[in-house]
Amino acid sequence: MYEFQTPTGPRPWWRDSVIYQLYVRSFADANGDGIGDLDGIAERLDHIASLGVDGLWLNPCYPSPNRDGGYDVADYTVVDERYGGMAAFEKLRDGAHARGLKLLMDLVPNHCSADHAWFRRAVAAPPGSPERGLFIFRDGRGPDGSQPPNNWRSTFGGPAWTRLTGPDGEPEQWYLHSFDSSQPDFDWTDPRVGAMFDDVLRLWFDRGVDGFRIDVAYAMVKHPGLPDLDDPDGENPYTWNQPGVHEIFRRWRAIADAYEGRELTLLGEVWLPPSEAAAYIRAGELHQVFNFDLLQQPFDAKAFHASVTQCLEALKEVEGVPAWTLNSHDVHRAVSRYGLVHAEPPTTADANALRTRARGVVDVGLGVARAKAAALLLLALPGSVYLYQGEELGLPEVLDLPDDARQDPIWERSGRTEHGRDGSRVPLPWRADEPGFGFGDPGGSAATWLPQPAWFADFAVDREEADPGSVLAFYRSAVRERASLDPESAFEWLELGRDDALAFRRGRHVCVTVFSGPPVEARPEWGHPVITSAPTAPATTWYRAEPTP
Numbered sequence: 001m002y003e004f005q006t007p008t009g010p011r012p013w014w015r016d017s018v019i020y021q022l023y024v025r026s027f028a029d030a031n032g033d034g035i036g037d038l039d040g041i042a043e044r045l046d047h048i049a050s051l052g053v054d055g056l057w058l059n060p061c062y063p064s065p066n067r068d069g070g071y072d073v074a075d076y077t078v079v080d081e082r083y084g085g086m087a088a089f090e091k092l093r094d095g096a097h098a099r100g101l102k103l104l105m106d107l108v109p110n111h112c113s114a115d116h117a118w119f120r121r122a123v124a125a126p127p128g129s130p131e132r133g134l135f136i137f138r139d140g141r142g143p144d145g146s147q148p149p150n151n152w153r154s155t156f157g158g159p160a161w162t163r164l165t166g167p168d169g170e171p172e173q174w175y176l177h178s179f180d181s182s183q184p185d186f187d188w189t190d191p192r193v194g195a196m197f198d199d200v201l202r203l204w205f206d207r208g209v210d211g212f213r214i215d216v217a218y219a220m221v222k223h224p225g226l227p228d229l230d231d232p233d234g235e236n237p238y239t240w241n242q243p244g245v246h247e248i249f250r251r252w253r254a255i256a257d258a259y260e261g262r263e264l265t266l267l268g269e270v271w272l273p274p275s276e277a278a279a280y281i282r283a284g285e286l287h288q289v290f291n292f293d294l295l296q297q298p299f300d301a302k303a304f305h306a307s308v309t310q311c312l313e314a315l316k317e318v319e320g321v322p323a324w325t326l327n328s329h330d331v332h333r334a335v336s337r338y339g340l341v342h343a344e345p346p347t348t349a350d351a352n353a354l355r356t357r358a359r360g361v362v363d364v365g366l367g368v369a370r371a372k373a374a375a376l377l378l379l380a381l382p383g384s385v386y387l388y389q390g391e392e393l394g395l396p397e398v399l400d401l402p403d404d405a406r407q408d409p410i411w412e413r414s415g416r417t418e419h420g421r422d423g424s425r426v427p428l429p430w431r432a433d434e435p436g437f438g439f440g441d442p443g444g445s446a447a448t449w450l451p452q453p454a455w456f457a458d459f460a461v462d463r464e465e466a467d468p469g470s471v472l473a474f475y476r477s478a479v480r481e482r483a484s485l486d487p488e489s490a491f492e493w494l495e496l497g498r499d500d501a502l503a504f505r506r507g508r509h510v511c512v513t514v515f516s517g518p519p520v521e522a523r524p525e526w527g528h529p530v531i532t533s534a535p536t537a538p539a540t541t542w543y544r545a546e547p548t549p
Contacts, residue, residue: 032441055102217268281320339367394471
């Protein structure tokens with residue numbers, strides 16, 4: 001049995017919340033330019049609210065050249081005019097709060113855009129200048145400095161260093177970019193970097209934002225010696241999970257806690273094993289941390305049992321909560337991951353891509369059934385849950401985008417061998433029989449920024465609204481039933497005596513997932529079934545016992 005630390009006083013909303021993630025460019029387009037915007041979201045807030053979620057998280061909508069989908073930020077202080085600017089932000093904030101929805105923003109503190117004013121000034125300044133001290137500039141190796149300062153590789157493929165060319169045309173220093181060359185890494189040993197982000201947090205908290213999801217939260221601090229790797233193509237322990245990141249989060253937690261009565265939240269994107277990720281939600285640090293381990297597992301009872309157990313074991317000594325998710329803008333949609341029946345030979349050595357972005361033949365029907373079963377299991381777990389736009393429609397990954405339409409920098413940096421993440425970012429289908437499936441203003445003539453496949457019509461919101469057996473109807477029922485869970489209840493595994501199913505109890509609820517094989521015979525003490533994802537495997541069913549008189 002697992003019982004967890006909780007702070008004294010009223011239970012904060014974020015400990016048990018369900019949050020809806022919005023990839024702004026792909027949710028809804030209000031002005032007909034083919035790109036989603038904040039007014040498009042505001043116009044469809046009722047759709048989000050109808051799911052029963054507690055809030056929404058916006059992927060970056062700051063000014064950006066969009067070399068990496070907005071994660072290359074040129075200005076952290078305003079909303080990009082292409083998304084409607086600050087007026088649209090205020091309208092969306094007010095509309096969300098009027099519906100009882102919290103609003104989370106995305107913070108990108110590891111790197112910025114090469115268009116950021118700080119980096120432009122650093123490029124123009126000489127080596128050793130204060131301007132260059134804000135980033136990780138180093139001289140090259142070799143007699144003429146023509147070799148990178150070390151052998152690190154970019155997460156997106158290719159070298160992690162790019163060399164500048166001086167005004168006189170001569171090559172000079174190199175700068176570090178853990179991702180694309182358009183995303184220079186900040187040097188967090190310079191106190192000006194921390195001071196700037198402290199101000200950014202306060203600015204948006206003052207504007208009414210309820211929290212932040214922190215991009216690659218375990219990456220800001222690098223090993224001070226920037227040493228070479230024994231295996232440049234393997235994992236890089238010198239860029240991830242350095243001890244210094246925790247001091248940053250203690251400072252940010254103090255900033256958030258200073259807003260008394262607001263219950264602000266900080267959520268970390270941390271791709272680490274559960275035992276290591278838990279360190280980020282110790283008392284005085286982040287409130288939530290993503291548990292990505294479960295997302296990376298195959299649809300298998302033993303794998304799910306082991307992953308959940310490892311996460312819950314790690315939570316025993318911490319104060320924060322895990323954030324569970326099965327989908328995001330960085331991985332293939334769960335329908336396609338779970339429905340993959342014949343995988344293509346891998347074209348990448350990236351371990352995370354192999355686990356979360358495998359390609360091949362997908363049985364969509366099987367994938368939808370498995371994804372629904374996994375989602376219902378997820379919603380029964382202790383902690384917060386994050387849903388990704390389109391998940392509530394049962395959308396599969398778009399695996400057949402034309403090569404010339406791909407915009408993820410992974411595609412080019414890998415030499416066009418790793419297809420990247422565009423397939424989970426295709427604009428949503430709203431109305432089956434309209435141009436662009438109703439994504440944009442009917443009067444607009446612009447094509448969607450990523451092309452939509454014809455089969456999107458089958459997953460359009462209007463068709464699912466009309467079908468009481470749709471995936472959309474299922475998600476609404478599932479999130480509504482989650483609200484009846486006792487958030488203070490302990491978690492207890494139940495023994496079923498079989499390897500193809502698992503079950504656990506939380507208070508009066510019992511959750512049973514059959515991954516394959518015959519149904520599990522319900523026990524009288526479980527009570528009556530209240531929701532199921534399907535009548536036969538793969539299926540998850542919740543039971544609820546009546547309260548003891």
